[in-house]
Amino acid sequence: MVRLLERCVLHVRKGVKSPPFFIFWMIFPVILILSIFTFYPTVNGIILAFENYSVFNFSNIHFIGLKNFTKILSDPLFWTALWNTLWWIVLSVSFQFVLGFGLALLMREPFKGRGIYAGLVFYPWALSGFAIGILWSWLLNAQFGFINDILIKLHIISEGINFLSVPSWAFFSVVLVNIWYGIPFFAIMLLAALQSIPQELYESAEIDGAGIFSKFVHVTIPYVSSTILATLLLRVIWVMNFPDVIYGMTQGGPGGTTNILATYMINIVYYKNNYSLSSAVGVFVITILMIYSVLYLQFTSKHGADEF
Amino acid sequence: MMRKSKKYRIFRAIMLSIYLVAAIVPIYWIVLTSFKVPTDLYAYPIVYFPKVLTFSNYSYLFSFAHFLTYFKNSILISFISSVISTTISILSGYVLARYQFRLKNVIVVLLFFSQMIPAYLLMVPQYSMFSQLNLINSLIGLGILYVNIAAAFSTIMARGFFVRIPRSLEEAAMIDGCSRINALFKITVPLAMPGIAAIFSFSFINDWNELFTAALFLNSDDKYTIPVALYSFISKVGIQWGVLSAGLVVALVPTIIVFAFMQRFIISGLTQGALKE
Numbered sequence: 001m002v003r004l005l006e007r008c009v010l011h012v013r014k015g016v017k018s019p020p021f022f023i024f025w026m027i028f029p030v031i032l033i034l035s036i037f038t039f040y041p042t043v044n045g046i047i048l049a050f051e052n053y054s055v056f057n058f059s060n061i062h063f064i065g066l067k068n069f070t071k072i073l074s075d076p077l078f079w080t081a082l083w084n085t086l087w088w089i090v091l092s093v094s095f096q097f098v099l100g101f102g103l104a105l106l107m108r109e110p111f112k113g114r115g116i117y118a119g120l121v122f123y124p125w126a127l128s129g130f131a132i133g134i135l136w137s138w139l140l141n142a143q144f145g146f147i148n149d150i151l152i153k154l155h156i157i158s159e160g161i162n163f164l165s166v167p168s169w170a171f172f173s174v175v176l177v178n179i180w181y182g183i184p185f186f187a188i189m190l191l192a193a194l195q196s197i198p199q200e201l202y203e204s205a206e207i208d209g210a211g212i213f214s215k216f217v218h219v220t221i222p223y224v225s226s227t228i229l230a231t232l233l234l235r236v237i238w239v240m241n242f243p244d245v246i247y248g249m250t251q252g253g254p255g256g257t258t259n260i261l262a263t264y265m266i267n268i269v270y271y272k273n274n275y276s277l278s279s280a281v282g283v284f285v286i287t288i289l290m291i292y293s294v295l296y297l298q299f300t301s302k303h304g305a306d307e308f
Numbered sequence: 309m310m311r312k313s314k315k316y317r318i319f320r321a322i323m324l325s326i327y328l329v330a331a332i333v334p335i336y337w338i339v340l341t342s343f344k345v346p347t348d349l350y351a352y353p354i355v356y357f358p359k360v361l362t363f364s365n366y367s368y369l370f371s372f373a374h375f376l377t378y379f380k381n382s383i384l385i386s387f388i389s390s391v392i393s394t395t396i397s398i399l400s401g402y403v404l405a406r407y408q409f410r411l412k413n414v415i416v417v418l419l420f421f422s423q424m425i426p427a428y429l430l431m432v433p434q435y436s437m438f439s440q441l442n443l444i445n446s447l448i449g450l451g452i453l454y455v456n457i458a459a460a461f462s463t464i465m466a467r468g469f470f471v472r473i474p475r476s477l478e479e480a481a482m483i484d485g486c487s488r489i490n491a492l493f494k495i496t497v498p499l500a501m502p503g504i505a506a507i508f509s510f511s512f513i514n515d516w517n518e519l520f521t522a523a524l525f526l527n528s529d530d531k532y533t534i535p536v537a538l539y540s541f542i543s544k545v546g547i548q549w550g551v552l553s554a555g556l557v558v559a560l561v562p563t564i565i566v567f568a569f570m571q572r573f574i575i576s577g578l579t580q581g582a583l584k585e
Contacts, residue, residue: 022488023403027415030400030459037434037456038422044433053432103327106320117324119568121331126567128517128535131559134542135338138549146337149354180330234423241426244519265428266520275432282429289424 049280055273068280077256081264095179100186108194125184133248136177167257193227229300342553365554378537386515389454394508401466422460458511469503509570534559
């Protein structure tokens with residue numbers, strides 16, 4: 001394999017002077033690690049999706065064709081999870097983005113203590129999603145939770161809501177927490193982009209008589225659009241594969257109503273111990289993300305966002 | 309565009325305060341809970357400013373569970389894995405930034421593709437591979453997986469950083485007889501230090517917080533990392549909010565400290581490294 005890789009990588013594009021062996025050995029470690037521990041298991045995982053591998057069946061593992069896929073497609077919980085995944089991504093990412101962008105806009109001009117302020121509002125980004133989930137389930141506790149208490153004190157509700165055990169509230173709650181968790185990410189990214197906008201652009205726009213709104217649409221947005229598109233792409237991929245918050249709060253319950261595909265998959269592993277079935281869900285996830293990425297990149301390359 | 313009107317300043321102050329309150333209240337609440345005595349903990353109406361504070365939740369936590377061991381495991385594994393993944397990403401990111409070669413685009417696409425694979429698709433094949441290699445319930449085994457998780461994104465970030473550093477300095481060094489690798493580590497790496505610190509902190513934080521892989525691959529108490537300990541803690545003692553809050557504080561505070569110190573690096577690194585050329 002090393003030979004093959006060497007031959008491929010070493011075949012250097014003509015006309016560019018570059019030292020083949022150096023390039024090969026520099027890139028070798030990362031390729032080696034990813035091949036053994038990511039790509040090889042991925043292939044195995046995909047194969048697994050067509051087999052009957054589970055805890056109850058170690059001795060007679062063989063191909064069963066598309067049975068896992070038909071089994072999943074006929075499971076109503078899968079459809080709930082798929083539908084939830086869509087809403088999970090759309091709601092989480094769009095609100096994270098809008099609120100994060102808002103925060104970045106508020107923070108772009110210096111004010112006293114901005115550094116400390118940044119530390120205090122950005123910190124959730126560095127915390128464990130699972131711990132965040134547990135923390136928020138305490139805040140949302142029906143009897144002793146802070147949120148219910150505040151809502152009662154403000155006379156918005158008259159008695160505590162069981163946020164995590166009533167299905168519609170439960171999904172609303174996990175999305176809300178995920179939004180809270182993800183705002184700093186967008187704020188951090190967009191703040192840096194905003195600060196790199198040359199001041200002259202605004203000045204010349206002002207000379208042309210542009211108002212605040214017009215400056216925002218014609219100067220700010222075009223300048224940071226590539227950052228926006230790139231962060232959105234990555235974020236959607238990450239959020240889709242991000243079960244931590246939900247797992248800390250509801251583990252997909254009650255009755256599967258807060259499952260997204262990622263937690264649905266975990267629950268198949270933990271409770272059904274059917275690894276082939278969970279792999280089939282994984283194959284769905286990869287397929288969806290690949291289609292999404294290709295469409296997204298095709299769409300955005302027309303808008304000049306090939307920034308990576 | 310200096311919009312200095314008083315109205316805007318007031319509006320901004322109000323909005324910034326709302327964001328601040330929303331960010332801080334949850335963590336304040338959990339710290340407060342961890343110091344409450346049981347009678348205050350489950351009191352109604354809720355006690356916002358307790359008169360008595362107690363360390364009993366923490367002492368119970370440390371007597372019941374070996375949090376110092378978990379702490380040591382977490383620090384060790386996060387630190388070593390991040391050093392390794394950062395080092396190999398320097399090598400690959402540098403080459404991707406500086407040279408043109410066949411398969412370069414394929415490699416970049418593969419790096420991005422690796423971000424799309426759900427962890428749970430990998431875990432079963434990884435588990436059977438590791439059980440043959442005798443790496444189950446081993447911090448070394450888990451460390452290898454953490455290097456694997458971080459490698460691709462770290463490379464992407466590193467590449468973004470090296471692209472911004474002019475190559476003229478390295479070339480000058482090489483004319484003076486410096487080898488390529490020496491030029492990289494003596495000239496370019498020091499210049500890219502903020503970015504490298506960002507890559508390191510980013511993977512450190514991710515490793516520190518990682519739960520699902522660790523929960524599958526570690527199965528004895530003495531090997532647990534903090535997230536796994538927290539997870540098994542809940543299944544063992546159930547939801548006891550006082551102790552659980554103490555556990556959360558112990559789990560969260562180190563990342564908050566790392567973040568506070570490294571914030572500037574992390575932010576500049578994430579934004580410049582990953583997203584712009």
